[in-house]
Amino acid sequence: MSEKRIRVLVAKPGLDGHDRGAKVIAQALRDAGMEVVYTGLRQTPEQIVSAALQEDVNVVGMSILSGAHGTLFPEVVNLLREKGAGDILVIGGGIIPEDDIPALKEAGVAEVFGPGTPLENVVKYIQEHV
Amino acid sequence: MFIKDELDQIAAAKETWAAKLAATTKKRPEREAKFATDSGFEIDTVYTPNNLAGMGYEQDLGLPGEFPYTRGVQPNMYRGRLWTMRQYAGFGSAEETNQRFRYLLEQGQTGLSCAFDLPTQIGYDSDHPLARGEIGKVGVAIDSLADMETLFDQIPLGKVSTSMTINAPAGVLLAMYIACAEKQGFTKAQINGTIQNDVIKEYICRGTYILPPEPSMRLISNIFEYCSKEVPTWNTISISGYHIREAGATAAQEIAFTLADGIAYVDAAIKAGLNVDDFAPRLSFFFNAHLNFLEEVAKFRAARRLWARIMKERFGAKSAKSMSLRFHTQTAGVSLTAQQPMVNIMRTAYEALSAVLGGTQSLHTNSYDEALALPSNESVMIALRTQQIIGYEIGVCDVVDPMGGSYYIESLTNALEEKAVDYIGKIDALGGAVKAIDYMQKEIHNAAYQYQLAIDNKKKTVVGVNKFQMEEKPVEGLLRVDLSVGERQVAKLAKMKAERDQAKVAALLQTVREAAQSDANLMPVFVDAVKEYVTLGEICGVLRDVFGEYKQQIVF
Numbered sequence: 001m002s003e004k005r006i007r008v009l010v011a012k013p014g015l016d017g018h019d020r021g022a023k024v025i026a027q028a029l030r031d032a033g034m035e036v037v038y039t040g041l042r043q044t045p046e047q048i049v050s051a052a053l054q055e056d057v058n059v060v061g062m063s064i065l066s067g068a069h070g071t072l073f074p075e076v077v078n079l080l081r082e083k084g085a086g087d088i089l090v091i092g093g094g095i096i097p098e099d100d101i102p103a104l105k106e107a108g109v110a111e112v113f114g115p116g117t118p119l120e121n122v123v124k125y126i127q128e129h130v
Numbered sequence: 131m132f133i134k135d136e137l138d139q140i141a142a143a144k145e146t147w148a149a150k151l152a153a154t155t156k157k158r159p160e161r162e163a164k165f166a167t168d169s170g171f172e173i174d175t176v177y178t179p180n181n182l183a184g185m186g187y188e189q190d191l192g193l194p195g196e197f198p199y200t201r202g203v204q205p206n207m208y209r210g211r212l213w214t215m216r217q218y219a220g221f222g223s224a225e226e227t228n229q230r231f232r233y234l235l236e237q238g239q240t241g242l243s244c245a246f247d248l249p250t251q252i253g254y255d256s257d258h259p260l261a262r263g264e265i266g267k268v269g270v271a272i273d274s275l276a277d278m279e280t281l282f283d284q285i286p287l288g289k290v291s292t293s294m295t296i297n298a299p300a301g302v303l304l305a306m307y308i309a310c311a312e313k314q315g316f317t318k319a320q321i322n323g324t325i326q327n328d329v330i331k332e333y334i335c336r337g338t339y340i341l342p343p344e345p346s347m348r349l350i351s352n353i354f355e356y357c358s359k360e361v362p363t364w365n366t367i368s369i370s371g372y373h374i375r376e377a378g379a380t381a382a383q384e385i386a387f388t389l390a391d392g393i394a395y396v397d398a399a400i401k402a403g404l405n406v407d408d409f410a411p412r413l414s415f416f417f418n419a420h421l422n423f424l425e426e427v428a429k430f431r432a433a434r435r436l437w438a439r440i441m442k443e444r445f446g447a448k449s450a451k452s453m454s455l456r457f458h459t460q461t462a463g464v465s466l467t468a469q470q471p472m473v474n475i476m477r478t479a480y481e482a483l484s485a486v487l488g489g490t491q492s493l494h495t496n497s498y499d500e501a502l503a504l505p506s507n508e509s510v511m512i513a514l515r516t517q518q519i520i521g522y523e524i525g526v527c528d529v530v531d532p533m534g535g536s537y538y539i540e541s542l543t544n545a546l547e548e549k550a551v552d553y554i555g556k557i558d559a560l561g562g563a564v565k566a567i568d569y570m571q572k573e574i575h576n577a578a579y580q581y582q583l584a585i586d587n588k589k590k591t592v593v594g595v596n597k598f599q600m601e602e603k604p605v606e607g608l609l610r611v612d613l614s615v616g617e618r619q620v621a622k623l624a625k626m627k628a629e630r631d632q633a634k635v636a637a638l639l640q641t642v643r644e645a646a647q648s649d650a651n652l653m654p655v656f657v658d659a660v661k662e663y664v665t666l667g668e669i670c671g672v673l674r675d676v677f678g679e680y681k682q683q684i685v686f
Binding site: 014015016017018019020023024026027028038039040041042044066067068070071072095097098099114115116118119120 | 248249251252260261262263264267268332335336337338376377378464466467468469501502503504575578579582583585586592594595596604605608610611613682684686
């Protein structure tokens with residue numbers, strides 16, 4: 001961790017415009033010393049993966065509040081693997097029912113952070129898993 | 131409002147009392163070194179007439195239904211009729227949403243409020259590649275008039291009022307609503323409702339924009355003009371602070387940024403040649419009811435007074451209706467917690483009460499399970515019952531503006547107005563709301579970040595989240611929209627498209643294109659097109675082609 005700054009892509013897949021959480025997380029990670037790129041809204045899985053590769057990130061953090069997580073999170077994981085970037089840590093957050101989390105983890109999403117998660121927990125999780 | 135001698139006496143008494151207070155706090159220190167509202171106003175221990183020394187009753191408060199409308203927009207407010215209880219609903223297919231609407235009407239709801247899915251809100255049909263995974267998720271999927279007919283099956287559109295949360299493609303959805311009402315046998319003059327139609331806040335914080343600002347503002351002015359002649363009781367816009375607040379703004383910013391957006395719409399319509407009193411009476415607003423109860427009550431009062439002053443002084447409006455700020459309120463989605471979700475019922479009740487004490491015209495109360503999923507039938511019913519308790523059981527609706535005259539509430543109302551005026555001055559200096567989008571985004575983001583830090587470092591208590599936590603079981607019975615909804619919708623759309631008269635569709639789309647390229651009003655061509663089942667995506671596709679798409683600036 002000390003030798004190289006952790007690079008994170010904060011991404012908003014899908015069409016929902018709720019970016020308060022994504023931006024707050026992005027700011028917290030930046031304040032914790034990470035290099036953070038935020039994609040902006042309405043990113044396709046292809047765009048997210050291409051940005052992740054281009055920015056050479058260690059982590060992709062995605063936020064969805066529309067309910068499309070079940071479709072879009074696994075697509076990002078699969079595309080990363082196809083491009084030989086399966087080592088990138090993929091995490092997610094948003095309005096995600098507890099029942100959906102096992103399937104997302106099975107699909108390769110390392111962790112899902114729900115509403116009420118302290119920022120520090122996300123920072124720590126990334127520091128410990130990169 | 132007070133006699134000077136009396137004020138002097140009270141000031142002197144307060145000075146003596148301050149020594150007593152100091153002795154008390156020395157013995158028993160206060161819980162906080164400094165108390166402040168969510169907007170950052172420092173709160174004194176107690177308020178007296180001295181805090182209102184510069185106020186004039188007539189100029190600053192007036193009677194209800196009179197300028198500057200601080201005390202309410204109607205003379206008797208809820209003594210005449212309660213606010214419209216309007217639960218925002220929509221999910222899955224038009225059939226399912228139709229059932230939810232009818233359920234809510236049977237439960238005593240008095241108006242409809244329709245949520246559309248994201249592809250619909252962004253002007254894509256369900257068969258568009260970007261619609262994948264999103265169809266029917268956060269609202270109902272509407273591709274064409276056929277879906278609209280199903281959505282309002284057995285609901286007489288001449289008799290209910292319907293609010294539609296639709297912005298960038300608002301004109302097209304309004305055209306479908308008109309076509310649907312006419313098919314049911316009602317005239318345009320008989321329908322009532324609201325389209326949100328507030329694109330500036332989509333750029334700022336909500337995200338369902340399509341076109342760049344200039345054509346968007348033209349479309350909005352087209353709707354104002356068309357409705358002022360054809361659909362006279364339709365609320366042509368709902369200028370929304372709700373989402374600005376949800377994105378993180380403070381109460382003062384919520385007033386300021388919302389009214390700044392309002393100013394931009396009025397400016398655009400006047401520039402398009404409309405007379406202010408022809409369209410301004412149909413402007414409506416939409417605010418958030420957040421947790422800081424007293425500041426929220428003051429916020430609604432301050433917004434009403436400031437808008438009245440802006441319309442009168444800045445735009446020279448003559449009609450009382452142009453100066454009256456009528457608004458819908460929704461309780462704060464961001465205040466709901468995923469932890470101990472039943473507790474959200476209490477949060478929502480207090481928020482709803484602040485909206486009623488603030489004089490709202492309609493209200494949506496959130497359901498306790500909304501930090502987890504879309505609300506279930508049961509949770510929506512409790513949310514509606516919460517409003518019914520406020521309306522029918524606790525007596526707060528029997529008098530107008532009961533909080534008026536409280537030294538603290540009036541003082542806070544003044545402070546909020548003053549702060550909002552200050553922000554609007556900054557936005558004016560930047561060239562108006564459209565030019566100040568990134569300024570507002572930065573302000574909102576900073577406030578959101580500070581809010582989260584305050585929760586994380588426990589300066590702000592959130593019950594069940596950073597205090598009074600407990601082990602709990604996952605909530606059962608959450609509503610789910612499965613992917614088969616999308617598949618069925620796509621199949622239905624394909625069938626409908628195949629059955630249309632293709633030459634007619636092509637000709638109508640050409641008419642839309644030509645109208646867009648000219649400076650004609652687009653509303654009549656939208657109405658003609660949707661009647662022949664030209665789809666939302668097809669019409670918006672032409673608009674995208676003619677005007678280009680908005681590119682988001684990333685500010686954080």
